[in-house]
Amino acid sequence: MARKAPKRTYVYGPVPSRRLGLSLGVDILPFKTCTLDCVYCQLGSSSRTTVRRKAFFDPQDVLGQVRKAINSGARIDHITFSGSGEPTLNRSLGGLIRGIKKMTDIPVAVLTNATLLSRTDVREALRAADVVVPSFDAATPGLFRRVNRPHRSLSLNRTLKGLGEFRRRYKGEIWLEIMLVKGMNDSPAHVRKLKEAIAAIRPDRVQLNTVVRPPAVKSAGPLNAAEMEKIREAIGVGCEVTVDFPKTAQISSRGGLEAAILAMVRRRPVTAEDIAASLGRDRASVRKALESLESTKKIRRASFKGKTFFSK
Ligand code: SF4
Numbered sequence: 199m200a201r202k203a204p205k206r207t208y209v210y211g212p213v214p215s216r217r218l219g220l221s222l223g224v225d226i227l228p229f230k231t232c233t234l235d236c237v238y239c240q241l242g243s244s245s246r247t248t249v250r251r252k253a254f255f256d257p258q259d260v261l262g263q264v265r266k267a268i269n270s271g272a273r274i275d276h277i278t279f280s281g282s283g284e285p286t287l288n289r290s291l292g293g294l295i296r297g298i299k300k301m302t303d304i305p306v307a308v309l310t311n312a313t314l315l316s317r318t319d320v321r322e323a324l325r326a327a328d329v330v331v332p333s334f335d336a337a338t339p340g341l342f343r344r345v346n347r348p349h350r351s352l353s354l355n356r357t358l359k360g361l362g363e364f365r366r367r368y369k370g371e372i373w374l375e376i377m378l379v380k381g382m383n384d385s386p387a388h389v390r391k392l393k394e395a396i397a398a399i400r401p402d403r404v405q406l407n408t409v410v411r412p413p414a415v416k417s418a419g420p421l422n423a424a425e426m427e428k429i430r431e432a433i434g435v436g437c438e439v440t441v442d443f444p445k446t447a448q449i450s451s452r453g454g455l456e457a458a459i460l461a462m463v464r465r466r467p468v469t470a471e472d473i474a475a476s477l478g479r480d481r482a483s484v485r486k487a488l489e490s491l492e493s494t495k496k497i498r499r500a501s502f503k504g505k506t507f508f509s510k
Contacts, residue, residue: 225281232283243414247349280309292323315360337391374401380419467507
């Protein structure tokens with residue numbers, strides 16, 4: 199008799215995020231389903247980019263899990279669509295955001311790479327969100343291809359137009375995220391171009407990030423704190439550096455520690471410190487659980503820039 203596949207988990211956390219506080223993640227895509235293949239992607243490399251929007255999963259299953267997480271009583275500052283790829287590729291996104299807004303006052307955020315904002319249906323889907331966090335790393339077509347490695351049908355020009363159009367009608371907050379990659383998009387000349395583009399997009403905030411987790415392409419490296427600060431100053435008012443996890447968040451994990459760790463590493467590579475902070479557990483028990491998961495080959499470790507990361 200065929201075994202029934204385990205039910206998919208769409209919801210993870212809440213995990214502490216410097217930008218969003220305690221964020222309940224909602225992941226509505228099969229692993230690495232994206233319009234881009236960024237060199238810094240922590241999901242690894244894939245040449246199979248797509249621009250085809252699909253339903254992927256039953257929205258009622260997703261909403262059921264979100265409701266359960268809200269009812270658990272855990273503190274949640276934002277409910278955030280992010281995870282295994284580009285959330286706007288899921289054509290149920292608009293209905294899901296509206297469904298969550300009917301259940302709760304907790305603000306809904308969407309992390310997007312902005313490439314599909316040129317589409318009216320995508321802009322419409324995002325309208326019900328309280329916060330939209332578009333990533334925008336390249337202000338020239340050449341760097342867009344080099345850093346973000348887009349699906350062949352995408353263009354930087356259309357992405358910029360889509361962002362502008364979205365800004366004109368959207369009443370919520372737009373927090374633009376720029377991922378800076380050493381030696382790629384961090385030159386003073388490119389930072390000047392980014393600044394011009396930001397002025398046209400008119401986001402509420404600009405948040406600078408850099409490569410702190412194992413990237414898809416090994417040579418994609420991070421900037422140091424002083425370099426980040428210099429770029430923050432060059433971009434000016436409304437720009438902040440948002441790189442680290444807060445170290446003090448204390449939340450309780452549901453289920454066993456090992457299950458909670460597996461749920462975290464499935465989304466992205468994490469350090470033992472990330473896990474301890476996210477789950478509100480002491481380092482010794484996290485280390486023990488990691489050893490056990492490693493010995494049964496459920497997770498593996500890799501070093502990046504002097505830190506040890508665990509992944510699936
Ligand atoms: S970093 Fe985000 S936008 Fe870039 S390839 Fe990975 S999932 Fe897609």
